[in-house]
Amino acid sequence: MSSSYKAPLDDMRFALFDVLGAEDAFQRLGFTDATRDILDAVLEEGARFCETVLAPLNAVGDTHGCTLDKDTGAVTTPPGFKEAYAQYAEGGWAGLVSPVEFGGQGLPHAAGVPMKEMIDAANLSWGNFPLLSHGATEALLQHGEDWQKQAFLLPLVEGRWTGTMCLTEPHxxxxxxxxxxxxxxxxxxxxxxxxxxxxxxAGEHDMTENIVHLVLARLPDAPAGSKGISLFVVPKFKVGRDGAMGDANAVRCGSLEHKMGIHGSATCVINFDGAEGYLVGQPHKGLMGMFTMMNTARLAVGLQGLGLSDRALQNALRYSRERLQMRAAGGPVCPDKPADPIIVHPDVRRMLLTCKALVEGGRVMGYHGALLVDEAHHGADAAARQRADDFLGFMTPIVKACLTEWGIECTYHALQCFGGHGYIAEHGMEQLARDARITTLYEGTTGIQALDLMGRKVMQLQGAGLKVILGEIAAFCEAHAGDATLAPFLAPLVAKAGEWQQLTMAIGKRATANPDEVGAAAYDYLMYSGYVALAYWWARSVAAAQASDRPQAFKDDKRDTATFYFARILPRTLAHAAAIESGIGGLPVLPLE
Incomplete structure (x- = not known):
């Protein structure tokens, strides 16, 4: 049987409401319509759509892929994709978190992330078609002229059009x-x-009547380098200032990439041959609009890694409970069967618990990033908004890089639980592993996220966001200092927070003598940061579970998983710290030829 998917609504609610307190936060930020009843209805209906409509098309997309008519440049999506998108748009999902004045439902950004996770887990390739519409919407909202907002945002929010982000060129x-x-x-x-x-x-497809390309380009008087880049909106079909759609624009898909995974997603070469477009924002200031799109997309890609991890874990758990192989070392666990299920074996438990710890902790971390978006835009005062923005800027590369790196790890662990059966297509596990690989590459590779974190967020901005999370960790540990049940998590968390600060200062000191120290430390610093941040969220998850009215079995499960994380995964920071401390001297120069 191919891989299946069931939306983990209980844990989504726990992350959003119990740990993050999103219900109260939404009311405080002015989202009065974002009540628990409304949000529960969104979760339930979203789960139904993703489980029954999108998930069955996942293997279909992988098998059929997209096809290009070389004569016309038209792209046909896999069977069922177009019909699924029509249901998506009709259900109002395209405008779930978009402003009401442009036809959206006006829910907070964080209210949309569970739906985003479900879409990616159910069908990552399909989810890539509406993915960048949100980034295009944000760019036009923040940088577009009034007529551009009216002409482009209404159909984007309604889902009649989709958006793209056109940055990369062959060279x-x-x-x-x-x-x-x-x-x-x-x-x-x-x-x-x-x-x-x-x-x-999603540069070309048959799912909507128009495609809105956000394109980086140079004006004739542009200065050299990145300071000479402008942003333009270039639709597939021309759009007048009154919003009316006209003739086909000089935009054409030249080819489709043949890829390792996400076969159902159209990854296009797009040729612009004198295509009509309009300037968005100020001349030569296009990077501002690009980063508006990019930061939104980076958090979204982190959720892709999370969704794939969760689907892979679900299927590995099911298989490990069904597959009978050998007896447990301590004697038969199921004496009435010819062998025990493989879930009793320690190494299988190690892989499953690794996935569980990274998925459930990563869910809180990813959802928190989305909540910071809401705080940064709608906080009570300028100081609160700035604090949230500093925190968001620091966490965005961590969320993007870690959730996707862990996505590769988890899909491979899950495949390993199947043994040889995971490597063949029958169970659908190899597709999840192939699909996961792209998430560490697009919207900025892991190395780029590391340089953004170390070079910009720590060095240039003097660690403003790091100070916020270290302050939160200190406040949490102080508030629970007398709680004996949390003591096993608080002591190592305090120690790691202190080491985090010391490592940061040491890198900064070395970098004053040799700027290459930043790049030498960047990857290990990023991963170190992710593991310490996740330790914080696991400690908070245990505290939230204890304080909730959930069944004791749920509370015990959270505590057991946190214990595993602190014992088996958090020690990875030791290796990353050692690599950081080795400095640039641990990276010998390689010959150019």
Missing amino acids: CGTDLGLLKTRAEPQADGSYHLTGTKIFIT
Whole structure:
């Protein structure tokens, strides 16, 4: 049987409401319609859609993929994808967290993340089609002219159109200062864009009547480098200032990439040949709009890693309870059967518990990132908004990188539980492992996230976000100092927080003498940070479970998983700390030829 999916609504509610206190936070931030009844209804209906509509199409998308008509440049999505999208748009899901004035439902950002996780777990490839619409919406909201908001946001929020983010070029990936796409101003105030963009997710498809491309390009008078980049909105079909859709634009899909995974997602080469577009924001200030899209997308990709991890764990648990192999070392656990289920064996438990600890802790960490978005935009005062923004900026590369790196680890652990049966296509586990691999690459590789964290968020911004999380850890540990039941988690958490601060200062000191120390430490610092942050969320999860009215079995389960995390996973920080302390000297120079 292929892999199945059941939305983990109970744990989603625990993360959102019990640990993060989102219900009270939403009311405090002015989202008066985001009541528990409304949010529960969203979760239940979202689960139904993802389990019954999207999940059955996951293997279909992998098998059939997308097809390109080379004569017309049109892309056809896998069977059932278009019909599923029509249900999605009709259900109002495209505008779940978008402003009411543009046709959205106006719910807080954090109220949409469980749905995002469910979509990604059910069908990652399908989920990539509406994925970047949210980023395009945010960019236009924050940087677009009033007429652009009216013309483009209404159909985007309604789901009649989808959005893309066109950054990468064949010769230009992370270093956007090298991009060559040109934008020529026209007499009517529009621009004609010419150039080629690659790796464009959902760049062409048959699911909506129009596609809105957000494109980075250079004006004729642009200064060299990244300071000469502007942002443009370029629709597949031309759009007038009155919002009316016109003739086909000079935008064409040149080819589809043949990929390791996410076969059902259209990854396109898009050619602009004098395509009509409009400037978004100020000339040469396009990176501001790009980062608005990118930061939203990075948190979203973190949730992709989380969703895949959870689906993989669900199937590995089911299989490990059914598969009979050998007897437990201490004697038969199921004497009435010819062998014991493999879940009794310590190494299988190790893999399953590793996935469980990273999934359930990662869920809280990912949802918290979304809640920080709401706090940063709607906090009570400027100081509260700035604090949330500092915290969000620090956590975004951690959420993106760690949840996706853990996604690879968890899907591979889950596949391993199946043994050889995991490697063949029958059980659907190898698809999850293949699909997970892209999540550490797009929207900025793990190495780029590490440089963003270490170089920008720590060095340039002087660790503003780190100070916030260290303060939260200290406050939490102090508040629970007298709680003997939390003592096994608080002492190591306090020690790791202190070491975190010391490592940060040591890197900064070395970097003053040699700037390469930042890059040498970046990856290990990122992963170290992720494991300590997750320890904090696990300690908070245990405290929240204890304080809840949930069954004792639930409380025991959270405590047992946290104990496993602190004993078996948190010690990974020792290796990362040692690597950090080795400095640039531990990285010999490699020859260029």
